[in-house]
Amino acid sequence: MATELLLDSTPMHRLFASVRLATPSDVPHIQKLIHQLAEFERLAHHCSATEGSLSSILFNSPPFQSFTVFILEISSNPFQSTLPHPLFSPITQTLTFNLPIHDTEKETFRSINDDGIDAVVAGFILFFPNYSTFLSKPGFYVEDLFVRKCYRRKGLGKMLLSAVAAQAVKMGYGRVEWTVLDWNVNAIKFYEEMGANVLQERRICRLTDEALQTHGNANN
């Protein structure tokens, strides 16, 4: 009985989440989210993503064949079931929690979607195919995963990553990979709880800027 009383006295807030393929009209939101991610990682001074540079590289190939973006939308109304996309049907989820979410950037991230639903863009995931010679199978590499601050700790990052994993399984791919900073213990714990292995021995090597140019010219 005590449990029922507790449940009755707790106000329940309900929101609806949807993961869908990005379209060219999402580029302004994607650009803003990339800059928020750069600020979070204290790398904003390295971030040169513009709407123009994103438009020039996204949407040049069919989804999943090259650089692909999923958009996370949140609404207080259920998402309508529209005609399924031939390559990806949106994934929806209902969220319930005790405290309402106060989104101070609601207007900035108001979404334009086909359903006419009043929704906001809450996050994104950018990924592209990679290849494992040993598995002899392609996989997906996740370059960016980001959920806006007021929507964090509600399983939405996992929802985005799972959507990519589901797509990998659907396509018969062998892996999903991404990177994490070794001091980001919360992220590492989260990823390990999802079943990911963190490769402790492997380091990324990067040739960029002048060093890249030098090698680029060496063979000419």
Place this chain on the structure above:
Amino acid sequence: MATELLLDSTPMHRLFASVRLATPSDVPHIQKLIHQLAEFERLAHHCSATEGSLSSILFNSPPFQSFTVFILEISSNPFQSTLPHPLFSPITQTLTFNLPIHDTEKETFRSINDDGIDAVVAGFILFFPNYSTFLSKPGFYVEDLFVRKCYRRKGLGKMLLSAVAAQAVKMGYGRVEWTVLDWNVNAIKFYEEMGANVLQERRICRLTDEALQTHGNANN
């Protein structure tokens, strides 16, 4: 005069190296090289690359748009200057050294090339495009770099990596990346001497096998 005497008394061996785009007829050699690489990394038990699986994934897109292979060939005769490939002209180099190379697998790796040159396949590099959101530019990710044992320590690994770097510069790309095992100090030294940064803080996360399947099914 002493220098001249020394030069005169040193037998000089000369070989010619060429880096060219792989063709479907290279698949049997690529498969054997991948297995040698797996043995070198003591991962042969994880290696499932077959000629069939390689053929199904390579050569489906124009070079550089997806998974791409450069082949390293060695010959005792200079490579003829053939008509340049519209997307990639072979890079050639002359090697001189004091001791002859004894290649016990010469017959296995005898190359079939358009020039009619008697050449052997000595190595390969497999790479594909990736994308940096912060740079807002694509790059190349090198999945595999391998030179057969008897041809090592002659600058040929660098020749293959530089060929990819040159292609990245040509296409206006921002980076070339790959990974190294943290205990492979010789490789790390080699890469750092080439001007690469080894990212110490970043770890790769990998979702594969059952953990991948679980997330793949979670949204269904």
